[in-house]
Amino acid sequence: MKLPQRLLVHALLLLAGVAYLGPFVWMVSTSLKKETQAVQMPPQWIPHPVQWNNYVKAFTGNSGQSQQLVAADGAHRTAKIAVNPPALDMSLYARNTLIIALLATLGTVLSSSLVAYSLAKMEWRGRNVVFGIALASMMVPFPVLMVPLYRIFREVGWIGTNLPLWVPAFFGAPFFIFLLRQFYLTIPKELSEAAIMDGCTHFGIWWRIMLPLTRPALAVVGLFSFMGSWNNFLGPLVYLTHQSTFTLPLALQFYQSRSGGTTYNLLMAASVIVIMPILILFFLAQKTFVRGIATTGLK
């Protein structure tokens, strides 16, 4: 590629990068502003003065939504009873989210890789039909399944607990099964045949040969599963019935009110806190993750 062409490509990529980065920069910038600056127009991109305190407030769960209006004559009127919302226990919500995300990830990785191994490397009658059914189940949107699942979880007494949010992960996730099956298919048959000759069981092959070889793909599955679970809003909304079991995505709603507006600066600070673990995880696993995406053909 000639230099001008290369420059053009780089300029376009840079532009696209800025466009993608914009909302993130706005989020971080707003998280460091005063409430009045957060909604200022035109937006002030560099906060001044920097309000680090927003992070303390967000983490200690001060949603900042006390209620106070200014009367028509300009005089402040305040309600006779203070209604500062009670502090939110963000560390508790973070702990709840982490437990659910870790268990769901563990379950997804273990079960999906086992099922995928069976579908890709073991000869058994009807495996293609089972695979087809697994794929078909991906086409059913979650809202359709919500009520039947709710009924099942009610029958086993799990409503109000976090069990519906991670136990199903131990029964495989169709998309990840598909992803890993495709990956296993690329591994030469001879490897497992040699292992069988040496007396290795299928379980041993899966553990000793397949899992080390599919580490990048497992990283992708693990990261996607963790992210999905960490950011899940609908599941916790439906199944959790005690504030003490709430997760971070549910906790973010406390920075908004139905008819009193949103404290954007604190909401953004809380959002930064919420996405930070995902960001850190991504940067730590970036190499493996990119390799996994490249090798599984995931777009």
Next chain:
Amino acid sequence: MFAKLASRVVVALLAAAALSLLIFGHKPTTYRLPNGQKVRGRTVVTLWVGWTSFEAAAMRSIVNKFNLSQKQIFVHMVSVSQVDTKTVISVAGGDPPDITELGTADVGAFIGHDALTSLEPMVGAGIITPDTFAPDVWKACAPFGTLYAVAVAANPFALYWNKRLFRQAGLNPNLPPKTLAAFDADAQKLTIIGKHGRLIQAGFLPPQQCLWGIYFGNHLYNYRTGNFFIDTPQQIAAYRWFQGFSRRLGYRAVTIFKSGFGQFNSPLNPFLAGKVAMEFSGPYFANFIQRNKPSMAGHFGVAPFPCLNGPPGTQTMGDFDLLLIPRHARHVKAAMTALAFFIRRSNIEELDELHCKPSPLSHFSRSFIRDNPNPYIMVFEGLMLHHHVEVLPPSPIWKRVNNELQTMAQRIWMGAPVKKSLSHAQRLVNRWVRTNKKMAALRAQETR
């Protein structure tokens, strides 16, 4: 040997998961009173509310009072923003809360699917009578004669006007329009059109909603038959008036003008940004003004919206925050005891004062008006007590009808013939109503 090790690792992982199930998989069952005392031996009533933040804190204050006053019952309140979704799934899934909070638009669908518990025992015990509430609130709570809900807050709609822009246009900033003709004339005076027909400031841009007919004397819904009145002469007049704004200002010019508007909850809200001089909204809008543009305090006014027949506010649209007991709730009697406590005047006033909304009750105290942070609370109370507040139809198919009416309004705004559009919508909705009646009859037959 390795396979043995592998299976041990997997077994260990699964054992860890099973252990987690034991440790983390339990339902919290310990409840505490606001004073820290553990709750023992009481019936626990679950209450789900859609209010969050300061609104939830206001309700929690009432709940705390109830819990401290009780020896038999404990109300466990959960605040979640999408309470309607949560309630629908839990009701369909057979594990609903004891009390839930919904808007008037949701009630019809719940009643239509027999998903609510009648509150008639409260009427029988004299706890609630039609006189408990302001005139039109009862209709929202008992739309078909049976009481299914209690209202705890009200949102009647009114006209907000920007006094600065009125002054600039040579209008009296303290004199809002009292008739629709005066309203149109003021809107025109407040409109500024620049070069090439570019809209710089609009007097009023009517929201594309389905209840404009109310201000022209139409009643959209027949509570007895379940039919909708969409193509009545009043509706035709209302939507001709509505379309007039698009015609006068130019559909294209308005579209370009609107593209510069920000979110409702932001300083780019057209009313707050001074781009639109008059706005149609509920009492909560004062909260948004304070949050997003405090400098507007004292520079905006609120008055009843003008009507074609009669003085302003003769008829207006409104919505109520309702508390209901879903069908199959576990503790109906205890839930009713809690509801009876919540609708005491002192408690409703405390809640609504903190929400900056008018009370849904037929009587209010002087201190409620004096201490209410909403500077125009009296205007909204006036609407509640002395005018006709039309609520969203409690029809089981309302959401579907509403979508069609919104589409219809959009088509009319874009220049479609009013009469034809209304007739088309009427025919479509009539068909849905008929189908719904058949379905309801079938359901009734099945139940029998």
